[in-house]
Amino acid sequence: MKYAATDEMIALRLSEGDDLGDSIAHVCRTCDVDSAVIVSAAGMVSSVTFGWYNGRDYNTETVKDIMELAVLSGNVSYRGGALYPHLHGVFNKPDHGAISGHILQAIVFNNAEVFLKPLSTVMLGRAFDGAFEALAPEKRL
Template identity: 35%
Template structure:
């Protein structure tokens, strides 16, 4: 296990812009406040979404697309540096009108309404390629 203590320096709340991309909005917030490492939670609604499921046997993401309004029942993730850019690793639970839920890694979604809370860490976190999982993981 790779771990370290983190110190938080700042916290922000933000409203995501209707019509924008959900994950890109979180990355824009991180850029705006110069957060090279952060933890965030969010909620709201999206107009469509593309989730990714990671196939652990084939070591690749498989897209799952939704072209319908969905509630963001839960959204959690972190911000770290990937190839020198701020990257929002984002997971969501989405629900439809019947209350059924889907979940996964959020690649993209169009914001209908969204609110985010971001807690920024003092020291940056960086991602690098991990040979075993074929994923970009924290160093």
């Protein structure tokens, strides 16, 4: 993995075998970024584990196939005292069929490029809202 960071943007180049979420969290910790928005991403993966929240926990499905990462969205917040990359993505298969959903894990094939926008005036946390831990944004003082 390679990255460059400023107050304005973090650019990551992930290598084969890197975990997408773990890599994002690692760079944010290293750069002292506690809140960020996923701006864009492109690349390829060799497997993705999706999670579907059923109201109690996640039903999971792992797809092991080389796919193109077409869209990545989400944010980085704090959840349970740790950085939490909340990621959703769209992946294209070789036949151009797409699969998508909430990403629990994605392993890079060859490479992936990710761009994050650090937030300096808003702190993204998580708070239990009666159903689950939802985004709880706060203005920084």
